[in-house]
Amino acid sequence: MPEPQQISTAKRWLLRARAGLREASWTLGAAVFVVVALMAARRIGLVEGALAAFLVVLAALLAPRRRAPLADDPKSQAETLSTQLDAILSGLPDPVLVLDRRGAITGFNAHARAALGEIRIGEPVSFSLRIPEVLEAVRGAGVSGAPQTVLYVERVPVERWREAHVAATRLVEGEPKAIVISLRDLTEQRRSERMRGDFVANASHELRTPLASLLGFIETLQGPARNDPAAREKFLEIMRAQANRMSRLIDDLLSLSRIELKAHVRPRDVVDLASLVRGVADALAPLARERGVELDLSAARAEVHVRGDRDELIRVAENLIENAIKYGQSGKRVEVGVEDAADGPRLVVRDFGPGVAPEHLPRLTERFYRVDVAESRDKGGTGLGLALVKHILQRHGGRLTIESAAGAGATFTAVLRRANVAKPDPKLLKRAS
Ligand code: ADP
Numbered sequence: 159m160p161e162p163q164q165i166s167t168a169k170r171w172l173l174r175a176r177a178g179l180r181e182a183s184w185t186l187g188a189a190v191f192v193v194v195a196l197m198a199a200r201r202i203g204l205v206e207g208a209l210a211a212f213l214v215v216l217a218a219l220l221a222p223r224r225r226a227p228l229a230d231d232p233k234s235q236a237e238t239l240s241t242q243l244d245a246i247l248s249g250l251p252d253p254v255l256v257l258d259r260r261g262a263i264t265g266f267n268a269h270a271r272a273a274l275g276e277i278r279i280g281e282p283v284s285f286s287l288r289i290p291e292v293l294e295a296v297r298g299a300g301v302s303g304a305p306q307t308v309l310y311v312e313r314v315p316v317e318r319w320r321e322a323h324v325a326a327t328r329l330v331e332g333e334p335k336a337i338v339i340s341l342r343d344l345t346e347q348r349r350s351e352r353m354r355g356d357f358v359a360n361a362s363h364e365l366r367t368p369l370a371s372l373l374g375f376i377e378t379l380q381g382p383a384r385n386d387p388a389a390r391e392k393f394l395e396i397m398r399a400q401a402n403r404m405s406r407l408i409d410d411l412l413s414l415s416r417i418e419l420k421a422h423v424r425p426r427d428v429v430d431l432a433s434l435v436r437g438v439a440d441a442l443a444p445l446a447r448e449r450g451v452e453l454d455l456s457a458a459r460a461e462v463h464v465r466g467d468r469d470e471l472i473r474v475a476e477n478l479i480e481n482a483i484k485y486g487q488s489g490k491r492v493e494v495g496v497e498d499a500a501d502g503p504r505l506v507v508r509d510f511g512p513g514v515a516p517e518h519l520p521r522l523t524e525r526f527y528r529v530d531v532a533e534s535r536d537k538g539g540t541g542l543g544l545a546l547v548k549h550i551l552q553r554h555g556g557r558l559t560i561e562s563a564a565g566a567g568a569t570f571t572a573v574l575r576r577a578n579v580a581k582p583d584p585k586l587l588k589r590a591s
Contacts, residue, residue, distance in 0.1 A: 179218060179219070190211060190214070193207050193214075235330075239330060243256070243265055247265055248267050250269070250340070251269070252342055252343075253266075253269040253341040254267050254270055255270050255338070256336050257296065257336065258334070258336060258337075259326075259336070261284070261300070263283055264336065265279070274287060289322070291308045291310055291322075292310065292322045295324040296324055298324075299326045300337055303326045303335065305324065306323075306324045306325075307321060307322070307323050307324075308324070309321050318343065319343070321344055322340070323340045323342070324337065324339050325337070325338050360525065360541075361407075364407055364540070364541070365407060367535075368403050369404065371400050372397055372400050372401065375393045376397075378393060379393055399538075402538070403540070407540045407542070410543070410546060411542070413546055414549065417546065417549045417553060421549070421553055423553070424465070424554070425470070427465070427466060428577040428579055429463070429464055429465075429468050431462040431463075431464050431574065432457045434471055434475065435457050435496050436455065436457050438472055439455045439475075439479060442480060445480065446483050446492065449483055449487045451483050451489075451491065451492055453479075453483070453492055454492065454493045455494045455495075456493065457494070457495065457496040462496055463503070463577040464575060464576060465555075465575045465577045466554050466575075467550075467553075470554070471550070474547050474550050474572050475505060475572075477544065477546060478507040478547065479492065479494055479507055481507075481543060482568070483509075484537045484538075485509070485512070485537070486511025486512075486567060488512060493509075494506070494507050499573075502556065503573075503574050504571055504573045506570075506571050507570045508567065509567050511567055511568070512564065512565060512567075513562040513564050513565055513566050513568045514529060514560070514562040515529070516562075519560055522544050523548040525542055526542065526545075527541065527545075544558075547572065551572055551574070555574075555575045556572060556575060559571045
């Protein structure tokens, strides 16, 4: 890096004078013209003329300058630099701190204050950022000048993963290097990585369980039960149920990933929720009968128009009504209603079974979360039904609410967006007929 040039006092004055004269060049030109004109008209003599010209030039030199400060003025240079630095810091998307080489804070942005709380200029960075690894990196960057990256986790008040990038950089030629710390919040990234990992592990586990059972029965049928027709019938029935479970699980996994792919695209079709729910209730009537559950449908006769994807809304109604029949079987009755409420059309499914204890409620829509894993498997559940319902409703701009108390049944409400369909003009209808 070239060494900064030292400017002598005489040269600085010369530069100032040149800038002053350049700034006042029009005024000077006019003044000299007037003096020369007066001398030509013999109104003033040579001495007075020279004196007047000297005074005009002196005034131009001493007059305060209005334009940008000279590049060689260290004070104004420092002010300009500080303003520019503030502007750059406030434009950055991450928390950033600037330190002097002793580790005292000389600048920071609003994101840094939001992330670290109270920060004071001039205080050691260790007062605001109490992460030993980062402070070590600050010392290291100050000594070696090499940038360093540190990954750390804050545990309180909530778990937060951050990456600190520490670099020594020269902000002003000839000045010692400043240390810049930028923090990147990796919490979301970590969380989604962990969720993806958990999801793959859960999905593999869910598939492996029926697969292991199938392999076990195949071995038994090839070996000890080879010549036992009664055992064969029984085992084949279990194998069919296990294969069906795997197939349902794969269907649900594929539906979930399809819905995630379209998560940001709002469905635009107009669907009549009332007739859709009537259709689903009719299809589930045999299951309700089989479980001894009375299905009480109060879907409005009039059409209830919502914006939606027909197949996805069928999945919502199927999952909620089927769950109510399966898990609320002991209540012997399930009420299904379609209402055109003020804050949006809704499907309400209410059962009178054991309900859900409050500690489980917030987690019910998580993938593979079940209150009772054995019960869910026993009833042919995949643990993905309510996760699918939640994702479908989110994509529809709607929401799912669950109200329940242990022992008092459960109410699942899917709220959707109303589609305002213009009613046909009766006059036009008459004319057409
Ligand atoms: P599953 O395939 O296990 O039914 P879901 O995602 O549909 O998966 O439901 C998750 C869990 O929520 C179920 O395993 C069950 O424990 C609970 N659950 C769902 N609906 C009801 C209900 N109507 N009453 C009681 N518990 C329910």
